[in-house]
Amino acid sequence: MKEEALLFGKYESLIGIVTEPEASNQTAVLLLNAGLIHRIGPNRIYVKLARQMAKMGFTVMRFDLSGIGDSKVRPDNLPFEKSNVDDTRQAMDYLQQTHGIDRFLLIGHCAGAVNSFWTSLEDTRVIGIGLLNLESGDQQWDVYDYKRKVSRYYENYYGKTALSDMSRWKKLLTGKADYVSIARNVFRNIIWNKVTNIFFRYKNKVVKSQQVVDALRDVFIKGLESLAARNARVLLIYAESSTGMERMQLLVGQDLRAMRDSGKLQMEIIKGSDHTFTLLHTQDALFNVLEEWSGDVAGVKAT
């Protein structure tokens, strides 16, 4: 296995690392930027994944989109969502020209999942997409997500951590604890956040915006159907604590389940994981799912 650092693209402005397999299976994998994190991915998971997939025979490229990481901004005025797709297709062009590869798997986390999806719709060289924690939240959903995290934090803090800490008990029982702060955290950050979130969930279930559902069906579900129609494979992976999965299930869960049941997409949940797969056992679980899926798509065995 060998890695090469390069500048590529029509402006020679995109920076990428190609991980070369010892024996190519004539399929390439592109790892697409997770938000603004540069090409190594959250917790360096793209580097680890690239090297493991190269052992399976894939030619793997991780690169930075224009204006992210080390790639320069584009000299044209293409909007971000279009330039992302164009940059990704340039990466495919590069590998096709230099390696003769015309079958691609696109794997991306969060914003990288969005980019994978849009690019796959425009380019038939894509034979599969692995979407990690695809999010589709709006502002209200973000507030809900934030409150949930805060209440979880204090719940864990006052639950598991504080209950087993003798020094905290001592402070509490000898009048040295900050009772106002504890009360505020318990009532506002745990109880109130939970109550408002239950209300938010209930409200969304009962009166979920048909407009949002229709838009998602029109774009996302239709897109997935078109990929299925050309036999491109779709893998949706969610971390167990991801609110992205919750929202998708709430809005288009029925459609997704129907597609899964008819073999048009695969859905996997990584247990015990946070959004960025912080714990190593969740990274391993993620790699296992991706390797098995990509091996299946390309007709090779996972290592």
Add this chain to the structure above:
Amino acid sequence: MSTEDMKPFYFGEDQSLFGLYHAPQPGQDRDTAVLLCASMGQDYIRAHRANRQLAVRLARAGFPVMRFDYYASGDSAGEDSEVSITRWQADISTAIAELKRRSGVSKVSLIGMRLGATLAALVGAQRGDTPRLVAWEPLVNGNEFVKELIERHEERLRYFLTKPAAEAEHQKRTELLGFAVTELLFNELRQIDLLALRQKPSQNILVIESEALPQTAKFQSHLESLGAKSQYQLVEGPRIWTEDPDKALVPQQVLQAIMNWITTS
């Protein structure tokens, strides 16, 4: 179109280290090149954009600049379990040699952030040939750094996991904030003590931080006792190494302060 001239490459033994060379913009001849020394783990990821911006500014000011990834970090070869502070110090020297070769300049100044500042100071003290050193948020005491990493790791688990699993408690010894950590690394980190330096890391030093810490003040005094000319600047700003990586924060005032100092000192 950007005028920046940047080249990525692999270098060092077995071509195992990843580097980026920023060629200087012509017109302002400088007698030194600048090597940027990054921190580790989440610090490295979250400060990546700030480091890149600093490199671009330095190159625009006429300095040949290089950034690189230590062995087993970033795009360099190696796995988390192979991270070693001893190896990383050797990597800085390998990178200095590479920067000299690429730029044709014989003197290399060091700018390091957090653990990168600490490593740059250690390497500078060993080598004795560093004309300027910028210690940006230096970690003076490795034991404190380890404690901080463990606290941040546990805090993160409280925020994000549905159920902080029982195994997470004992896992703190083998993994921190998304990366495997070995006993060797823990020991190496804990042994770091910049107050124990016996040689000055550089003749000319800028110590810069966003929050006045007692340890840094002690380090500053220690540098003076070693005979270094040092300047301290407190520039308030975000602690970018703890911020959401999706914010990709760049502390402009800090970068400007570094630029002002390095172009005039």
